[in-house]
Amino acid sequence: MEALIEPLTRLAQRKLGGDAIAGLTRLSAGATQEIWRFGVFRGDVETPVILRRAPGGVRVSDAAVGLATEASLLEAAGRAGVPVPQVLCVLADEDGLGHGFVMEFVEGETLGGRIARGEALAGARPHLARQCGEILARIHTLDPGDFPTLRRATPAELVAQYRTSYEASAWPRPVLDLTFRWLETHCPPPPEKPRLVHGDFRNGNLMIGPDGVRAVLDWEIAHVADPMEDLGWLCTNAWRFGVLDKPVGGFGEREELWAGYEAAGGDPVNRAHAHWWEVYGSMRWGVMCVGMTAAFRTADPSVERSVIARRVSENELDLMRLIAA
DSSP states (O other): OHHHHHHHHHHHHHHSSOSEEEEEEEOSOOSSSEEEEEEEEETTEEEEEEEEEOGGGTOOOTTSOOHHHHHHHHHHHHHTTOOOOOEEEEOOGGGTSOSEEEEEOOOSBOOHHHHHHOGGGTTTHHHHHHHHHHHHHHHTTSOGGGOTTSOBOOHHHHHHHHHHHHHHTOOOOHHHHHHHHHHHHSOOOOOSSOEEEOSOOSTTSEEEETTEEEEEOOOTTOEEEOTHHHHHHHTOGGGGTTOTTOTBTTTBOHHHHHHHHHHTTOOOOOHHHHHHHHHHHHHHHHHHHHHHHHHHHTTOOOHHHHHHHTTHHHHHHHHHHHHHO
16 A cells, blocks of 8 residues: 555546545455545545556456546446446556556445445335336447447357357356256347447445445446347346345346336337347356356455356256246
């Protein structure tokens, strides 16, 4: 932490309109990137900001879009009317901080359980599903041509990608084997017009206040694909945080989500395709949980990795229920 104070002070003076910084704190949010909060002072006036940085400033994931591209996505989304934090500056080599960007601090709640069950947000929950649909429709208006480096994938290619990851675990799981066969048999065709999708739009990556969604966060796996992928991922059981009877993030109904999406200009929702993407979402999470086992046994023997790895069994129940529907 101490090593960041001096370069952040210089950054504040050169690019953020401040004289000094204070209160540098690493936040627990951010599974793949570092998230820091600090105050930028100009005289006695403090402006809280957020630094989103690659681990150590240098360890950039091959699976992520890159922090400079993520900052550009936030800026484009903001212009399209998507609630996002304003990007204040993108880090350059001369800043001495590595890869990342500084954005405004947005007050609100990101913990999924509190959003789904907490009393403080009880008044917001009835409107969140429709609001998420409206926001996703705006995200899907972003021009993929403005981001030529983003990965492009058809539904079949995405299934094949996760099958490869699953088979690499060398640990057969009959429910996942069945799910892959079901997904391949029922796979929708490539979309006529692929869209820029967020890729991780879910409860836990949304900043929520009493007035609803205040910011869409974590754009690091955005790509170009079928827009229904985003709607299905939001309905995946893992992101309901125990409120199983509210399929949209633990706070709303699918029909509310779809109605908001279509009313805001999104393509008409094919219900069968939406179901397929929900099955895909549960498969995707299941394969991610399987991967945690390998991580726990090798590079990261942490409690977090082991707990997530054990959730494969929960996911298998979700998949059996979905396939039987």
